[in-house]
Amino acid sequence: MSSKAIEFAQHQQERFVEELKSLLRIPSISTLPEHVGDVRRAAGFIAEELRRIGMENVRLIETASASHPNGHPLVYADWLRAGADRPTVLCYGHYDVQPAEPLDEWISPPFEPTERNGNLYARGAVDDKGQMWMHVKALESLFAANEGRLPVNVRVIVEGEEEVGGEGIAAFVREHGDQLRADVALVSDTEMFAPDLPTLCVGLRGMIYTELEVRGGRTDLHSGMYGGTAPNPFVALAQIVTKLKDEEGRILIPGFYDCVARPTEEELKAWKALPFDEEHYRKTEVGSSELTGEPGYSVLERTWARPTLDVHGMPGGFIGAGAKTVIPARALAKISMRLVPDQTPTEAFAQYKAYVESIAPRGVEIEVRLIHSGDPIVVSTDNPYVRAATTAMREVFGVETVFVRGGGSIPIVGDFVRELGMPTLMMGFGLPDDNLHAPNEKFHLANFHRGIESILRFFSLVAA
Ligand code: BES
Ligand code: MN
Ligand code: MN
Secondary structure, three states, rough: OHHHHHHHHHHOHHHHHHHHHHHHHHOEEEHHHHHHHHHHHHHHHHHHHHHHHEEEEEEEOOOOOOOOOOOOOOOEEEEEOOOOOOEEEEEEOOOOOOOOOOOOHHOOOOOOOOEOEEEEOOOOOOHHHHHHHHHHHHHHHHHHHHHOOEEEEEEEEOOOOOHHHHHHHHHHHHHHHHHHHHOOOOOOOOEEEEOOOOOEEEEEEEEEEEEEEEOOOOOOOOOOOOOOOOOOOOHHHHHHHHEEEEEOOOOOOOOOOOOOOOOOOOHHHHHOOOOOOHHHHHHHHHHHOOOOHHHHHHOOHHHHOOOOEEEEEEOOOOOOOOOEEOOOOOOEEEEEEEEEEOOHHHHHHHHHHHHHHHHHHOOEHHHHHHHHHHHHHHHOOOOOHHHHHHHHHHHHHOOOOOOOOEEOOOOHHHHHHHHHOOOEEEOOOEEEOOOOOOOEEEEEEHHHHHHHHHHHHHHHHOOO
């Protein structure tokens, strides 16, 4: 039943990529206020295409949350005419992207999509516009091959705030979850473990993203006149930061590890069997002289099943060229923690805040703010949808699927599972060297096309 759709997709490969390029030209950077218009334009582009291929009830849903009072819109569409005996699949993706800086490290500009060596380079190529587009193109192929009908009922939800915490979609799920009701959610926003190795991601880390502000004097002060008496917020901040983790990478926040669940023996055994070359990973992916982190845990455990804490930047003070002798009045650090089952963002933030306040040096005031958060999640693999997905990918890739976790976060996945009780499939086609969030992000085009075929086979298999 899917062979006509596969043929259609194969004949349209070039057009599918050209359309994706048009979407990638829109710099829909959700965190930058100057791009609100672009973000909305990207939403409109997707809505228009969903309408064109035959989806119904296509609309933009406005969002608002505490952190984003004028949120970026959700794109919604459905086609529910397959019949009550057929399952309903919810397709999820996000059309917003991370900022593209540092720009001078891009070989071709981030918003001028360019093909090189079978890859499509652009910000958002794989995270997540390209992967979301696979869903749209799989649906288009099925419509085209089946006289405007789909083998299953489908809802589509595409968000524009994933990269800034996804509060808008979370509020929508809380208030209008019934509008997204489905038997299974399909998420394509993760990676394959290795080239040619079909992969289902069965777990994600959660996170809390925070700002830590340290205030010293009433204003910036001359460091000659006041150096020696006035507290320096940057030094204080550095002192706090060095007390967050020990040299081995263990987080020093009291109680932080209390709720950390150990992966099952089965999982640990399966991870050991994965084709992982630590030295290659160190050299080509990380590019540092050594890997750091908690002793006694493998790299995969450290990135998938252990919490971590990172400092992203410390804005403030004098950072221009040359020299300026000043004691800044304030210093800021952007600090996030990745969480694993069974930690909760609320508890982790409370522990962090209490600890930071308890170690604040004399003479400064500190403020700890939560920017956004998301729950960690491990999904079940024991359902017919997982079997359909692995069958579909075996048909396309010719090998068995591996099950992995991801170290990254997709905040809404936890809500799909917990709030809506939906089994959720994370069937992603990125590669470890696709440079997500980094310069020269790319999507390996063979995986874009194999992804489309896997997804349309999946739809056909779950219909049966
Ligand atoms: N697609 C990623 C998450 C991801 C990447 C999961 C690789 C598994 C493997 C997503 O777009 C992302 O980057 N999420 C942010 C979420 C945050 C801003 C709340 C992240 O993980 O930093
Ligand atoms: Mn993503
Ligand atoms: Mn991302």
